[in-house]
Amino acid sequence: MILDIRIDNLELINKFEDIYKMILDSFDNNPYAGYLVYIDDRMVVGYLYYSDIYDRIEINQLIIHDFYKRQGYASELMKHLIAKNKNISLEVKCDNIPAIKLYEKHGFKKVAIREGYYDGIDGHLMILEMK
Numbered sequence: 274m275i276l277d278i279r280i281d282n283l284e285l286i287n288k289f290e291d292i293y294k295m296i297l298d299s300f301d302n303n304p305y306a307g308y309l310v311y312i313d314d315r316m317v318v319g320y321l322y323y324s325d326i327y328d329r330i331e332i333n334q335l336i337i338h339d340f341y342k343r344q345g346y347a348s349e350l351m352k353h354l355i356a357k358n359k360n361i362s363l364e365v366k367c368d369n370i371p372a373i374k375l376y377e378k379h380g381f382k383k384v385a386i387r388e389g390y391y392d393g394i395d396g397h398l399m400i401l402e403m404k
Contacts, residue, residue, distance in 0.1 A: 275353050278308040286310055289317050309350050313341075321350040323361075330354065332363035335372070343371075351379045358403050364396040373397065 276285055280300045287293050292310065299306050305324040310317060319337035323330050332354070337346050354361065364387055365372050373383075381399040390396035 274312050275349065276310045276312065277353070278310055280306075286312075286317075292317050292320065309353050311337075311346050311350055313346075318346050319350065321347075321354060323354060325357075325359070329360040329362065330357060332361060347375055348378070351375065355379060355401065360403055361401040363399050364390060365399060366391050367395045367397055373399075376401075 276282075278286060278296060283293070283297060283300070286296070289312075296306075296308050296310075299308075299322065303324060305326045307323050307325050309321040309323070311319050317338075318341045319335070321332065322334040322336075323332050335347060335350065361381070363376065363381070365376065367373075367386070376399050379401065381401045383397045384400050385398040387396040387398055
């Protein structure tokens with residue numbers, strides 16, 4: 274099950290104390306924050322942290338816990354985000370091949386390189402434009 278968490282429905286995940294506190298803190302620092310939280314068997318499998326900024330979305334972080342990687346959870350979170358039907362942008366380390374493949378699978382295009390963006394490691398700026 275994927276929950277779309279905003280400040281007004283944060284109580285939906287209050288039993289998951291670690292992620293609840295992290296999300297609450299980010300709402301204090303980012304008025305555009307949103308989270309897609311994937312829950313399976315009463316456990317948080319992963320989440321997608323994004324900023325919904327007027328006419329576009331920026332992906333800030335996509336985390337899947339190690340035990341659940343390569344099982345389609347990240348792809349399901351991406352589908353859920355894409356269904357919001359807004360242009361989406363993100364930065365990803367140039368050497369993070371699995372993440373780049375995931376984004377390309379969902380239609381994202383590399384549009385620029387951000388030199389040294391990740392502590393000296395280049396990052397790709399990737400965009401999905403909705404038509």
